[in-house]
Amino acid sequence: MEVMMLLVYDQPGVMQRVMGEFNRKRINVETIVVGKCEMPERARIVLSIEDREKALSVMEHLRALQEVIEADLVDHSRHEAYALLQNREGICRVTGSVEEVDLIVKKSQPEKYVQAMNAI
Amino acid sequence: MMKGAKAAVELLKQQNVEIMFGIPGGVLLPFYDELAQSDIRHILPRHEQCAGHMADGYARVSKKVGVCIATSGPGATNLVTGVATAFMDSSPMVAITGQVATAVLGNDAFQEADSFGLMMPITKHNFRITDPKLLPETIKKSFLIATTGRFGPVHIDIPVDIFHADITDEQMEREVKIPKPKKNLTGLLDAVKLLEKAERPTIMIGGGVGWSRAGGDIMRLAEMLMAPVVTTLMAKGSVPENHPLVLGVCGMHGRQVANYALNNCDVLLAIGTRFSDRVTGKLSEFGVKTKVVHVDIDSSEIGKNVKGRVGLVGDAWTVVNALISGLQMRARSATWRDRIIQLNKECSCDYNLKSEPLKPQKVIYEMSKNLPDDAIVTTEVGQNQMWAAHFYKCYGKRMFITSGGLGTMGFGFPAALGAKIARPSSVVADIAGDGSIQMVSQEFATAVENDIPVIVCLLDNGWLGMVKQWQKLFYGSRYMASKFAGTTPDFVKLAEAYGAEACRVDRPSEVAEAIKRATKAEVPYLIDFIIDPEEDVLPMTPPGMTSVNCIKGRCEWKGGVA
Numbered sequence: 001m002e003v004m005m006l007l008v009y010d011q012p013g014v015m016q017r018v019m020g021e022f023n024r025k026r027i028n029v030e031t032i033v034v035g036k037c038e039m040p041e042r043a044r045i046v047l048s049i050e051d052r053e054k055a056l057s058v059m060e061h062l063r064a065l066q067e068v069i070e071a072d073l074v075d076h077s078r079h080e081a082y083a084l085l086q087n088r089e090g091i092c093r094v095t096g097s098v099e100e101v102d103l104i105v106k107k108s109q110p111e112k113y114v115q116a117m118n119a120i
Numbered sequence: 121m122m123k124g125a126k127a128a129v130e131l132l133k134q135q136n137v138e139i140m141f142g143i144p145g146g147v148l149l150p151f152y153d154e155l156a157q158s159d160i161r162h163i164l165p166r167h168e169q170c171a172g173h174m175a176d177g178y179a180r181v182s183k184k185v186g187v188c189i190a191t192s193g194p195g196a197t198n199l200v201t202g203v204a205t206a207f208m209d210s211s212p213m214v215a216i217t218g219q220v221a222t223a224v225l226g227n228d229a230f231q232e233a234d235s236f237g238l239m240m241p242i243t244k245h246n247f248r249i250t251d252p253k254l255l256p257e258t259i260k261k262s263f264l265i266a267t268t269g270r271f272g273p274v275h276i277d278i279p280v281d282i283f284h285a286d287i288t289d290e291q292m293e294r295e296v297k298i299p300k301p302k303k304n305l306t307g308l309l310d311a312v313k314l315l316e317k318a319e320r321p322t323i324m325i326g327g328g329v330g331w332s333r334a335g336g337d338i339m340r341l342a343e344m345l346m347a348p349v350v351t352t353l354m355a356k357g358s359v360p361e362n363h364p365l366v367l368g369v370c371g372m373h374g375r376q377v378a379n380y381a382l383n384n385c386d387v388l389l390a391i392g393t394r395f396s397d398r399v400t401g402k403l404s405e406f407g408v409k410t411k412v413v414h415v416d417i418d419s420s421e422i423g424k425n426v427k428g429r430v431g432l433v434g435d436a437w438t439v440v441n442a443l444i445s446g447l448q449m450r451a452r453s454a455t456w457r458d459r460i461i462q463l464n465k466e467c468s469c470d471y472n473l474k475s476e477p478l479k480p481q482k483v484i485y486e487m488s489k490n491l492p493d494d495a496i497v498t499t500e501v502g503q504n505q506m507w508a509a510h511f512y513k514c515y516g517k518r519m520f521i522t523s524g525g526l527g528t529m530g531f532g533f534p535a536a537l538g539a540k541i542a543r544p545s546s547v548v549a550d551i552a553g554d555g556s557i558q559m560v561s562q563e564f565a566t567a568v569e570n571d572i573p574v575i576v577c578l579l580d581n582g583w584l585g586m587v588k589q590w591q592k593l594f595y596g597s598r599y600m601a602s603k604f605a606g607t608t609p610d611f612v613k614l615a616e617a618y619g620a621e622a623c624r625v626d627r628p629s630e631v632a633e634a635i636k637r638a639t640k641a642e643v644p645y646l647i648d649f650i651i652d653p654e655e656d657v658l659p660m661t662p663p664g665m666t667s668v669n670c671i672k673g674r675c676e677w678k679g680g681v682a
Contacts, residue, residue, distance in 0.1 A: 016237065057424075064420050
């Protein structure tokens with residue numbers, strides 16, 4: 001699993017443009033997190049994809065976009081996963097390393113869950 | 121303080137826009153009302169697609185940004201092909217579309233289409249202005265983006281209320297900056313070393329060389345390295361094809377000597393080319409024995425299709441000159457150069473074919489011979505394009521303009537009109553097919569209305585020729601939807617109906633005379649060459665294959681596997 005971090009201008013259409021590059025290269029994005037960041041009018045996109053080769057193949061195309069300021073792969077030690085789980089007892093939230101969260105989600109067999117990755 | 125429409129026109133003038141190609145519509149009326157009072161020339165094509173191609177043709181000749189404009193909805197969707205064509209061939213363009221008012225945007229208003237979304241994947245960048253105060257900087261930025269780094273089209277979607285909004289002087293004067301294009305010449309020394317050690321160096325150039333105007337420098341480098349120069353379709357015209365080291369166009373329908381050099385060199389210096397599949401054939405076998413030095417202004421092209429030994433990011437002119445100053449002048453073996461020059465001579469077979477029915481090669485031969493040294497040739501797409509690429513000789517100030525990337529039928533005629541506007545002193549001729557011209561024949565109206573005397577050399581065989589050729593070669597001659605079964609118009613009458621002049625030629629002996637007459641005409645001129653429908657474009661390397669599988673036809677190449 002590779003995690004990529006992009007710094008972009010925070011404006012309408014950015015996600016469509018960024019995802020367009022993944023679409024063209026037929027890369028499925030596993031998880032994606034977008035949010036405001038320390039700089040005004042900028043946003044960070046953190047997304048994960050399975051294959052390293054594919055991640056590298058799309059990188060220069062992302063950097064060529066006018067609205068993308070930075071695009072880089074993030075070192076594995078800086079990844080974090082989280083998940084929201086729901087079953088009869090209620091809603092439970094899990095954070096931790098990718099392996100830990102994977103394990104908990106698998107073990108608890110929730111009725112419904114969503115899992116994502118983040119990095120910094 | 122001024123209204124958005126006036127501001128837009130003022131900003132275009134500030135960008136030195138002299139001419140625009142476009143069709144008005146409801147949401148553009150405030151803009152057109154202001155445009156009427158400016159000295160920007162406006163050309164009214166009869167279809168928005170052609171507005172795009174005209175702006176593109178204008179840009180390719182003038183090396184300035186071509187500007188086209190279309191209304192919302194269908195105007196924008198029609199413009200898409202023109203913009204996509206410019207995108208694939210890295211042509212600088214600013215395409216403006218009107219849009220429904222921001223108040224109703226997204227509500228399926230009359231003539232609303234998501235042009236912002238439609239244009240996104242086929243532009244270098246695009247904008248939708250929803251805040252009037254951003255109008256000035258957006259227009260300024262668009263021109264900057266179109267002409268910085270790798271050129272390309274930029275689209276601006278402007279809702280009608282922005283044209284009515286107030287723009288302040290402060291907003292008009294706001295300056296804009298965009299990041300400088302990245303350069304990476306850290307591999308320069310490695311590239312120089314590879315080239316110095318090369319026994320069989322070959323230079324392959326693409327469209328980037330034309331945009332960077334580096335043709336002369338390429339020839340200097342070629343002579344230093346004693347290396348032949350092979351061009352892609354997009355580079356045709358960048359280097360003089362009457363020079364013994366220039367081997368012409370390579371690839372699927374390329375010259376055998378050009379493909380021979382590509383396949384037999386030990387070091388390939390590829391400049392401003394993206395290794396299209398039409399050039400490489402079977403990608404996994406392209407350049408496996410070759411050390412590739414890849415030079416491109418766009419870092420995302422390096423290693424995209426062909427993994428090279430060295431990648432240099434920069435514009436062709438800068439990198440070529442850096443290589444020239446890095447190379448030592450020293451004695452080299454002339455064996456490779458001499459062999460290639462000999463093969464190049466042998467590859468130049470006679471195509472002054474006098475047999476009947478008239479052969480397309482004969483038409484191109486006579487065009488090569490009779491057009492002036494500064495003529496501009498455009499082509500449509502298909503057999504006409506490949507015959508032109510293979511047999512037409514570009515040298516001196518001649519230019520060759522074609523839709524290489526997208527392969528847009530109907531490109532050549534409107535692009536010729538744009539080219540003629542950019543350089544009125546040159547003879548401009550479109551090499552067309554009867555399939556392509558039927559996609560854009562309405563533009564004879566534009567040509568006549570605006571006194572744009574271009575020549576249309578119509579290679580008329582009654583077929584969608586390239587489709588027919590593939591059906592013949594790869595689908596057991598099962599022809600489907602490729603023949604115009606007796607329903608093509610009389611092209612001479614068609615042109616004349618618009619007020620152009622025209623003639624029909626079906627004998628080889630009449631070709632030269634007709635071309636000479638057309639070059640002297642003061643109105644648009646169509647020559648309907650009735651050519652042999654059985655003639656294919658050969659040689660041909662079938663798609664996804666290598667030169668071993670080349671179908672040679674008339675070609676008498678004896679130089680070994682090309």
